[in-house]
Amino acid sequence: MDRPELPLPQLHAFTVLAEELHFGRAAARLGIAQPPLSQQIARLEAKVGHPLFVRGPGRVALSAAGRELLPSARRALVGLADGLAAARAVGSGRAGRLRIGFSASLALTVLPGVLRTFRERFPAVELDIREMTTAPQLAALYEDAVDVGLLREPPPAGEAGSLGFRTVLTEPFVAVLPSDHPLAARRTVGVGTLAEEPFVLFPRAVGPGLYDRIGEVCGSVGFAPRIVQHAVEWQTVCALVGAGLGVSLAPASIRRIRLRGVAFRAVEPGTVRTRVAVAWRRDDPNPLVARLLEVVGTG
Template identity: 85%
Template sequence: MDRPELPLPQLHAFVVLAEELHFGHAAARLGIAQPPLSQQIARLETKVGHPLFSRAPGRVALTPVGRELLPAARRALAELADGLAAARAVGDGRAGRLRIGFSASLALTVLPELLRAFQERFPGVELDIREMTTAPQLAALHERTIDIGLLREPPAAEEGSLGFRTVLTEPFVAVLPAAHPLAAQRTVRVEQLADSPFVLLPREVGPQLYDRIAGLCGAAGFAPRIVQHAVEWQTVCALVGTGLGVSLAPASIRRIRLRGVAFRAVEPAAARTRVAVAWRRDDPNPLVAHLLATISQDRAADDGHPSPPTAPTAQPR
């Protein structure tokens, strides 16, 4: 059986009349004349198939049918009001869902404070946080399965559909077995690692970072002899701790506390790795703009200089 359509203006008129029980007062409250109100109620009664009000000179009362309909009509109007408020909140960027991809090592640096600051400013937003290496993040952005990426070493060449902005840079450190001779030094020159086997991330999960590390070794006059790959930096460090080899890693990796692993500063000290935020330039989601603005504001606070909010279409720095 098909359900009758009940236009919202008729439901609204019905609820107001049920509360006022006076056509003149209800019409004034609705901001309409009394005849249009009577027509709205008559149309609704036709749809229901029964009178909703009993009418007598000087007296209007709900019929049993009207009393039965009134709670459902109020719920329908309240749900619509709630739905409209929720839709406006999403449109204004005060609510909704933001899908963020992040490289695991960023949980040791910018990610916790960024998420904390964003949630303080936008408590009604649901965050969907997904741990992903750089290459899968870029693919997910193109496939529109995430909205924001936080990654290491973004592509060197600009991608027209994606925007990138540097969030921070950090130096590299040497990751050594605690018993390694170089662990006795405070600083390790990259060329001193030439004779040691390496444990590194596979190139396919982060091509730019892999090439950055290989480039540091190349500049020091050798190609790293890789004996083992691991997808996560924590696994890399654990394998180094077994004595399997050494590695070069972002300095934040020092926060991974593993027995048998030593972290040492690297020369040249100017060698740094870049962390960037990535987004789709054509993304209309206001939450993307809000997250970019949060990053800009937090960086400005660190620098002591104000920075204006940045829209998703802004040029990357």
């Protein structure tokens, strides 16, 4: 059996008349003339199949059917109002859900400040934070699995495709050394002094941009790093260095990882830096993406 549709204007007119119990006052409150109000009520009564009001000389009262309908009518109108408010909030970028991918090392630098500022400005937004290395972040962006990425060494502009990138910060590299290594006695370490050392580094597949950048840094002083051990996370890289398996080059923020047996030293030339960027789909209609880009731009 088909359910009759109850237009919301008729429900609104019904609830106002139920509260006023006077056609003149209800019409004034609705901003319409009394005849159109009477027509709205008559149409609603026709759909219900029973009178909703008992009309008498100088008085209007709810019928039994009217008393039964009133709570549902009010719930429907409140639900619509709530839905409209929620839709406006999401459409304006004040509410909704934002999926953010981030490289683990950024938890040591830019990520906490970005998230704190965003939460302060947009407390109604649900944040879905996902730790991912750079290559999986790029794949997730292309596949619409995340909305925004915070990553290191984005691909060159010619390889960006549908993605946009904006530099958030740059930071220098540091040498990661066993604390008992002879080079750990120095305040700064020339990159060239690492030429004969075994390296611990992440696989290129998880972060090709940063992997290649480290290769460029070494290549600029005449050597390619001899990688003897791979690890996906920087904390693991540092732990393996502390265990004596080799040395590494890492972004300076990695110094915040405190591990026994590991020393971090500034490298020369000091102008060598790595880039952190925010990434997004340029055609993404989600207004929350623009809100996060605003935060990153002002953070």
